[in-house]
């Protein structure tokens with residue numbers, strides 16, 4: 001496994017997921033630790049599929065969850081705010097919900113039928129296009145993607161590809177990754193520089209609920225959020241997820257996707 005992954009890393013793979021449905025938890029932790037040592041040498045994040053506890057034990061960079069796995073909020077409780085939490089999606093409503101609930105990225109697939117995930121209906125490139133147009137967090141197209149059909153997926157709007165068998169089932173993973181990356185880069189240079197998940201000023205955009213309304217914001221802290229609404233110098237109280245946050249802490253209080261903020265001001269007589 002380590003040889004194959006190192007070859008992919010040499011070819012430019014820029015994120016690695018440990019997906020192993022057979023090993024025991026004990027074996028998974030061992031594998032994840034060894035993989036983490038390897039990916040860290042290449043400065044590449046390691047994601048563990050399905051198991052936040054294994055991700056934590058191996059100091060991996062995040063976890064990938066499916067629709068049947070634990071909720072994002074529970075994984076975050078286990079992993080803390082800094083690690084990556086990704087979620088599989090198969091239709092646009094699930095993608096919107098994932099964004100809303102604070103996923104860091106979504107899987108979009110299976111784009112094509114694949115023996116790696118047998119019995120799963122393909123979502124086709126139509127869903128890839130929908131996600132690319134509608135979703136701000138990074139979208140990773142997955143499922144049956146090979147060098148032969150990568151351009152079709154990229155043409156549909158994907159800018160991140162995940163491939164399993166096309167890479168690990170090839171005798172030269174490095175060469176496959178290099179060629180896939182060339183395709184991704186060719187499509188990136190054809191389209192305006194607009195990173196998925198980042199808006200045009202470069203800051204990540206998240207969805208929050210402000211005084212009961214769904215809003216998008218680039219604010220990283222409560223202070224920035226107040227400033228966005230020109231409230232920072234007004235005599236108001238802020239609540240984050242039902243807790244009052246003292247004004248002196250606004251600058252160091254993070255706002256994250258899906259959180260609820262109430263800005264309350266006082267009026268005479270009540």
Ligand SMILES: Cc1ncc(COP(=O)(O)OP(=O)(O)O)c(N)n1
Nearest residue numbers: 049064065066067088107140142162
């Ligand atoms: C990047 C990415 N996308 C989708 C999946 C599939 O996750 P899930 O639906 O939970 O299925 P399993 O992989 O657990 O069989 C993934 N692993 N990675």
Ligand SMILES: Cc1ncsc1CCOP(=O)(O)O
Nearest residue numbers: 110114116143144163164165
């Ligand atoms: C895990 C997973 N989830 C959706 S498709 C898939 C398998 C992707 O593997 P392959 O690249 O071999 O089709």
Ligand SMILES: [Mg+2]
Nearest residue numbers: 050065066069
């Ligand atoms: Mg899963």
